[in-house]
Amino acid sequence: MVQRYARFTRSDVTSTEAVELGRVDVVAAQLSRHLESRTAAIDLVHIHGAGSSAVQTIVSELLFAELGFREEVVLTPEVGLVTRARPDFVYPLGQGRGIVAEVERGGTTTNNHDLKDFWKVHIAPDAHHLFLIVPMANWNAAGKARERPFARVARRIQAFFGDPRREVDVLSAHVFGYGGIGR
Template sequence: MQAVDALAARLLAHIASTADEIATLHVHNAKSKAIQDHFAVLLREELGFGEEVVLTPQTGLVTQARPDFFFTLAAQRGIIAEVERGGTMTNNHDLKDLWKAQVAADAHHLFLIVPHNNWREDGSPRERPFLTVSRRLGAFFGDERREIDVLSVHVFAY
């Protein structure tokens, strides 16, 4: 957990230090790839995450999970990092990302990077993914009946 928390702290510092740049990228009708590319500078180039890595296939599951970014901590221990934008809530990408971490034999941690707000054309917020995602994913922790095989989820807002 110390290594995971240290990487999370670096990501949080990156978001804070590049907030103005992120604001120019995260506008109405912008491409999700622009946001992912922004975070690739830190995750891939500085921290050593692999990008679009195909995870180990699971017996009995039809999946070729390929997260945006993946970091190997140890054998069968790693961090999936997903960068979301417009489909975070409308397409339940947050829950799909949690499922991906749940079924991945290689990962037990999830970094989920989501917007504070998604914008309408007039510049007003149309939804606030960060608060909703934090609440939804938090529901999987703290009650044995709902617990999953994911040790930690860090939700970051940009």
């Protein structure tokens, strides 16, 4: 079975954060099941030259329509930082707490969108969890896999967890893979 989900959490979690992580894990499981159930639809729109909006629409069926995530909301800027970060989806968990969900495609690793998304959560005072929804593979014009973002993103994001010296204030990051892995 191909791994399509990776979860990372800070090494030092308070009891309150552990409860919050439980809530986030429930949402992550729902998203994982949704992506699996919509594989055929995603494969139809995840083609060479397409934008991420087609996949984002399929993800929106669950996150926005069913779970109450808000779309394209400008995050509260951190004091002293000028930012107009506007993630694909935001879900409030409570006062000053939330999940940011981003759907990526072609620029996931080539333009470091995964790391930019991680940074958004790091600097946002009202978000502490990241859902990154990325392709298992991106295709060239000939229909061959030109890169495999899921595995690379999971390794890159994992580097920010597991050792208190490397950790930032992102409590958890969840990487979801969509689409086929080879044609």
